[in-house]
Amino acid sequence: MVRTAVCDLLDIxxxxxxxxxxxxxxxxxxxxxxxxxxxxxLGCHYLSPAxxxxxxxxxxxxxxxxxxxxxxxxxxxxxxxxxxxxxxxxVMQFAWARPDQDLxxxxxxxxxxxxxxxxxAGTVSEAARAAxxxxxxxxxxxTEGGGHVGWMGNMPLIPSVPWRRDGRQTxxxxxxxxxxxxxxxxxxSFFAALRMSKNLEASLRLPVVTx
Ligand SMILES: Cc1cc2nc3c(=O)[nH]c(=O)nc-3n(C[C@H](O)[C@H](O)[C@H](O)COP(=O)(O)O)c2cc1C
Numbered sequence: 001m002v003r004t005a006v007c008d009l010l011d012i013x014x015x016x017x018x019x020x021x022x023x024x025x026x027x028x029x030x031x032x033x034x035x036x037x038x039x040x041x042l043g044c045h046y047l048s049p050a051x052x053x054x055x056x057x058x059x060x061x062x063x064x065x066x067x068x069x070x071x072x073x074x075x076x077x078x079x080x081x082x083x084x085x086x087x088x089x090x091v092m093q094f095a096w097a098r099p100d101q102d103l104x105x106x107x108x109x110x111x112x113x114x115x116x117x118x119x120x121a122g123t124v125s126e127a128a129r130a131a132x133x134x135x136x137x138x139x140x141x142x143t144e145g146g147g148h149v150g151w152m153g154n155m156p157l158i159p160s161v162p163w164r165r166d167g168r169q170t171x172x173x174x175x176x177x178x179x180x181x182x183x184x185x186x187x188x189s190f191f192a193a194l195r196m197s198k199n200l201e202a203s204l205r206l207p208v209v210t211x
Pocket of ligand 1: 018021043072094145
């Protein structure tokens with residue numbers, strides 16, 4: 001099996017991550033991915049503090065493996081975000097911050113809660129911003145990802161994102177490859193079609209696949 005630095009950083013067995021889809025993840029799906037050695041992620045978009053609490057508890061009843069709580073940053077509710085931090089998740093995940101939002105403040109608060117932080121960037125400048133904000137992992141994802149994320153294609157984007165955690169640039173091939181691996185293994189559409197996902201068959205027009 002492939003093992004990368006991401007596995008060590010997130011304490012997972014395989015560099016495979018479930019996309020934290022606000023409209024598609026269920027506690028059962030998140031727990032199943034984490035139990036299998038990947039990184040499950042609960043999409044918290046639109047969830048109230050009580051719902052985040054309830055769903056996180058349901059995941060933790062199934063597994064003590066790490067998983068993430070995912071927020072689309074541009075309209076994150078403060079009460080929901082604060083509730084998520086109180087649960088001290090292994091990973092807090094962000095994407096799509098508005099230009100006026102202080103990404104570093106979000107990242108710092110998550111780190112203070114003991115979480116690792118990921119940020120999904122669809123452009124080179126977004127990746128640079130995330131690196132400066134001190135996130136642990138940049139998920140460089142082009143427009144192919146989920147069909148609605150980012151404006152640039154994966155092939156030019158991924159090699160253009162050679163930032164290290166300290167915000168400095170590197171041209172070392174190994175670091176670039178690491179990001180290619182991570183990016184290729186962050187899955188959304190496939191997982192959304194599984195039976196354990198919320199019932200998306202009608203909305204996505206995807207066939208339901210039994211694992
Ligand atoms: C229906 C759907 C909803 C999504 N919602 C979110 C979300 O709330 N937060 C997020 O970070 N990514 C979201 N994504 C993107 C996924 O996390 C993931 O990056 C992407 O789906 C990967 O590409 P793939 O679908 O080709 O595997 C969503 C993707 C899909 C298909």
